[in-house]
Amino acid sequence: MERLSMLIEQKVQSGVWKGVKASRGGPFISHLKNADDLLLLGKATETQLEVMMDSLQLFCDASGQKVNKAKSPIFLSPNVPTARARQLSSTCQIPLATDMGKYLGIKLVQGRVTRSSFADIVEKVNKKFTGWKAKSLCRATLVQSLTSAIPQYKMQTMALPAAVCSEVDKMNRKFLWGDRAEQKKGLPC
Structure with missing residues (x-):
């Protein structure tokens, strides 16, 4: 070569x-x-x-x-x-x-970078949360180590739109602190 x-x-x-x-x-x-x-x-x-x-x-x-x-x-x-x-x-x-x-x-040829360009990241984070049992795991550690690592690879080649970052943060907060329906607890770990 x-x-x-x-x-x-x-x-x-x-x-x-x-x-x-x-x-x-x-x-x-x-x-x-x-x-x-x-x-x-x-x-x-x-x-x-x-x-x-x-x-x-x-x-x-x-x-x-x-x-x-x-x-x-x-x-x-x-x-x-x-x-x-x-x-x-x-x-x-x-x-x-x-x-x-x-x-x-x-993707080798990337058009305009939009929220849909990163739909797979949001989906992966959501799948992680769905598979985890919130009561049996240290939620803070999971959020810090795993869900923050998912977008890093793509972020090496392009900037994530603010809407994608906000959506991932929202899912992280929801997992970390629980739904509104649940009673708020102290720090989850």
């Missing part, structure tokens, strides 16, 4: 491979790799597709490895017309994907 990275960098420096920007002021990105996973990034043109496919073929010839095209979807920006997307997919014989899916539990 290191050899492929060097090959891509050479093509980027020579101006043949045109990377993409993740944001207006950000740097151009041509590829991302993690272990044996590889994400190639470039403009949605036939010329760029040829450059990418040629680079992969050079690497495959040198290393003896092969690209499994059935497991390697091509994803194009929603701004690319559908006809062009199909044409590019057909040219390289790689299936067209409408969604990049998740990698290590995080």
Whole structure:
């Protein structure tokens, strides 16, 4: 994979491979790799597709490895017309994907971050509380150690909306101090 990275960098420096920007002021990105996973990034043109496919073929010839095209979807920006997307997919014989899916539990292409983006966190916290027996466990310790850890992984890549934080806090308080129907007790542990 290191050899492929060097090959891509050479093509980027020579101006043949045109990377993409993740944001207006950000740097151009041509590829991302993690272990044996590889994400190639470039403009949605036939010329760029040829450059990418040629680079992969050079690497495959040198290393003896092969690209499994059935497991390697091509994803194009929603701004690319559908006809062009199909044409590019057909040219390289790689299936067209409408969604990049998740990698290590995080969506690869994230639109605007909203409350629904974190519905799974609220659901996980709620499931934890449902499964715990409040009277037999130290509730304060559970809230501090377990439910506060659930959102941490996603928070490494994006900020949680205030509404999600408030909802998790509300569930924590409800579990910690009990429902209004119950009589208020002292500190629950």
